[in-house]
Amino acid sequence: MEVYLLVSCLDTLAGKPVYQGFDDWLKAQERFSNLDTDGVLELFQRYRKDHGPRQTLRQEFMNLPKDIKKWLSQNVVIQRSNQVFNPARIKQDPEILVKRLFVYFYDVRRNEFTHGSSTRQTTRAENIDPSDRSWTLSLAGWEYATDKKRYWNLYHRSGLDEATILRVVIQAVVLQRLGIEPKAEIIDKYITAQARLSALYGFLGEVDENARSLAWWPKFDETARNQFNILIGRGGIPSLDCKWPPILLERFIDCPFEKQPRHMTAQYQESVGWLNAAIANFNSSHPPLTTDPSTDEWNDLMRAIKEFLKNQVKTPDYSFVLQTPYRKEIDAIWLIIRDPCYS
Numbered sequence: 001m002e003v004y005l006l007v008s009c010l011d012t013l014a015g016k017p018v019y020q021g022f023d024d025w026l027k028a029q030e031r032f033s034n035l036d037t038d039g040v041l042e043l044f045q046r047y048r049k050d051h052g053p054r055q056t057l058r059q060e061f062m063n064l065p066k067d068i069k070k071w072l073s074q075n076v077v078i079q080r081s082n083q084v085f086n087p088a089r090i091k092q093d094p095e096i097l098v099k100r101l102f103v104y105f106y107d108v109r110r111n112e113f114t115h116g117s118s119t120r121q122t123t124r125a126e127n128i129d130p131s132d133r134s135w136t137l138s139l140a141g142w143e144y145a146t147d148k149k150r151y152w153n154l155y156h157r158s159g160l161d162e163a164t165i166l167r168v169v170i171q172a173v174v175l176q177r178l179g180i181e182p183k184a185e186i187i188d189k190y191i192t193a194q195a196r197l198s199a200l201y202g203f204l205g206e207v208d209e210n211a212r213s214l215a216w217w218p219k220f221d222e223t224a225r226n227q228f229n230i231l232i233g234r235g236g237i238p239s240l241d242c243k244w245p246p247i248l249l250e251r252f253i254d255c256p257f258e259k260q261p262r263h264m265t266a267q268y269q270e271s272v273g274w275l276n277a278a279i280a281n282f283n284s285s286h287p288p289l290t291t292d293p294s295t296d297e298w299n300d301l302m303r304a305i306k307e308f309l310k311n312q313v314k315t316p317d318y319s320f321v322l323q324t325p326y327r328k329e330i331d332a333i334w335l336i337i338r339d340p341c342y343s
Helices: 002-014 022-027 037-051 053-062 066-075 094-116 162-177 184-215 227-235 244-251 256-285 296-313 316-326 328-338
Strands: 076-080 135-137 151-157
Touching (some): 002 053, 002 162, 053 094, 066 094, 066 162, 066 184, 076 094, 162 184, 184 256, 184 316, 184 328, 227 296, 244 256, 256 296, 256 316, 296 316
């Protein structure tokens, strides 16, 4: 749905300032008489050439600045599905790539849903990373067919996704409307901002998830024989997530406003690391059991887990991670998200 809405946004930008229906357009033409079916169809094609959404959107793609077309050709590949994809031998004409990209977004992603409510599985890059120069095959762009029954594959850099590619196109069109030429450095800064946003959102989600994971520690009942205790006994105490802190620390900028959020993120990473180390040591010394929960061995493990969690709840690291969602630095991160470029 995200890709469809972005194409619709671009479609709106490409539209005429004032919409003129076919009947109004026809009245403004010279008078015709004795038109047969072919004549009417020819008139309608003339109307669509100037006012049809396909033509106007196509013009937006073809009128993209040279730097944007070059960026697209460096980050997107569209080729016949029966061709072997070889990243080392990629040579694309930016003009041809832009034409193919328009057909994909308009005829495949837009029209399939608009006219047939047909959806395609869409992958989303969790981490927008312009430094990732590897390639991935888009699931939605795998063996899609054009009106000539030719089958194509769409590849893009692994640190991007279709929505981000569309946002770059929309950003370029908007800048053109404002009389600003979207040079390569502007697009690079825009992608950097998107990378910062993905890290900020990812970190906030991870903070909330870890806090929820810690909330059950003080409430653990070693005498219960529920499904949760069985999972813990047979799988060990689950560790906390710590994917986003190192990524976010690299994407903070040298700005006074980000000094405290950066410091908090570093301390958060350290606290999660200490908790995970303690969890790993406990799980290593108390291997998961496969015996029946009614055995003495099982009861001993449950008591050991209870004692371990009780001790960890008293540590500063536990309190820090549990309370992180409510810290003032998190409010500051939400402010950064509202304006990641400090415009």
